[in-house]
Amino acid sequence: MALTSPQFRSFSRLWAFQLTHRPALLETGLQRSDLGGIASKIGQLYYNFYLRSGDTGALLESYTFYDAIHTRAYFGQSAADAPDPLSAARQLRFYARFVVVCLLLERKEEAMQLLQELQASVSAYVLQFSPPDAADWQLVVNEVAALMAADVAMPLPRAPGLLEAPFKPALRCRPWGPSASCAPHRSRLREAVLVSYRQRQVKVAELPLELYRMAQALEWHDPRLGAEAGASDSERSSAAPTSRDGPDSAGPSGLSPGSRGTSASSSAAVPGPGPTASTGAPAAVAGGVAGAGASSSSSSAHRNPPRVLLHRPSAQQLLCSLLSVTSALPPGDDFVLCYIAADTAPRQPTAAAGSAAAAAAGGAAGSGERQLLLSPAPHAAAQGHGHHRAGSEGPAAAAGGAGGKGGGSVAAPAALTDGLLAPEELLSATRRRLLLVVDSNMAPDFLRLRGRERGCPLLALLSPSAPPPGPLSDPCRYGCLTTMALACPAQALCVMAGEADPPPATLQRLQDVLDDVMLNLGRHMAEQLAEAQAEAPGSSGAAGGGGGAGAPEYAAWGPAFADALSRRLLLHFALYRACMTALHQTNGRADGNHDGGSAQALLPSCFPPLPPAADADSAELRAGVLRAAEVLGRQAVFGGGGAGALANDVATQLRLDA
16 A cells, blocks of 8 residues: 555545634534544554555554544543443553554554553453454454563563663664674665464464564664653644644644555655645644655665555465565665565465465476465364454454555455465565565475475575474464564573563663674674675676585575675574574474474575575584573573683684684
8 A cells, every 4th residue: 555545535635624613623523533533444454555565664653543542532431421432442442553553663662551541441442332343453462462471471571560661672773783884785675475373372463473574674774763662741732632622723744655565656745644834734743754754765774664464364375475576676685675574384285276276486496395375274263262363353353453455465355265375386586586474393304405496596595394392382372483583683592591580780781792692693704605606706696596506506596685684584584493403402392303304494594595604503602592692691592601701712813713
């Protein structure tokens, strides 16, 4: 959805009309809840635009509308008002959406307060009206609470008095961070297709925790988000109105989507749904929030790539989205990222149809090959329990609000065979550069795609077939460990070390150590890739791959490493693989046999191989893992024992040698 869509233009005109004729409309029976409904819909349109484009300026606009609704209590009822179940349901939908926006803006304390208000409002709604959708609204509360528990609880301390600690895990890529500082950034990632479905997963409506994390991991850190989160009450009052009696004097202004919307969006400024400076809006609103969207769009160097979020898609939907994106890429170093988080489909006789389609696409999938389950069967979607229910309709969809009509997420129930995907079916997208990230218990099965590409070498980052044992690695409560490691390695390291509640000062030291490790690793990888590409100059833009006949295999990672957003994923993956390797060597699990696979299936894998500096057994990475474990006091978990000082000495020697 672009901000130039007819729906957005219609609501913009409606909002401007009610601002101009507010007194007359109030005299004819316009209710404050009606104003809240219009503002909430505009905020939702901005939110959907953010999901599709990654434009944090649109997310800030969405927050401005929602905050105005909350501050002015548009959905509040006075003593003289008659009870209205429709207005109460609108208020519940508003709360559910506002919580998710606050979480994406890193306003976790405000989100916790809104969750409490949502719980109280749902209880009052059920007691006062006894509605038939009471169970659905309780499901919304459970889903939001589960998402907040997974997002807030780790690695931040869970004690309420400690939540004001200055440390915040960095999900978004920082322009001053190690991944952006270790080598020059060249924008190569053109678009991302993010897919997630599990029968038991933390989610709010159509926004699973995995997509919530990966979407932010593919964004640049916006300094306005941190400034907003840490703003004082006086600063926030200048950006949002606080008076219920003067709503005409304030409101969000326009947002210029620039080139950051869909691939066909216009670069012209689009009038926003609120008043401009000429109609009496405060300068802080008219020039701050609106100008922020334009400024973020104008930075081509640090642009956020557009993306498509797919929850419970059919295999056809995924392939259509992926092929439409890759076919638009010109030959060269630009690439598309495809992220898939799904489990293995149960073996059924109907799987033969999916295998036949895979055989037609890739030519090698047999009836005995495993397949990914991307969407549930219709009867499974109609059933469910608790906050892990497979399908959410009605009130439950209000929290995410990102359906297929104009949003950034697509959800469509499909027949069981339509929801099955064989690895070979992705080969049709390899006519252009593709970076594939798979977080699944059958991720090792994708190794058989190597060498069977249709034009460009496939770059793949694959999760292990099973997470390490431990209560903190339960994907049904805290999300998938591989996705967590790619988005926030400090959080994943705490999980692997079994540290559930580290102090904020410890977390800050851990983040500093990881930044130092990532910076040194990135520099060494950049040097090795430069040497590899020098062996075959001019070959990186060829259709065949990232290096010529004389270049090593890892030269194919050159385009992905050139972009700081995907480079950050590569650095985090290398650290994650080194941690898992040390963990399995310590526990002796590498000698076992899981899911019929080899010991390597228990470890993250990739192809082509990463540069030698990123090897799991490299001295630099082993020393970095021990340094990070020493901060948590868990060296023994990763085979360090009392070798913390030795790890520091090895790391120091490596830096001196470099």
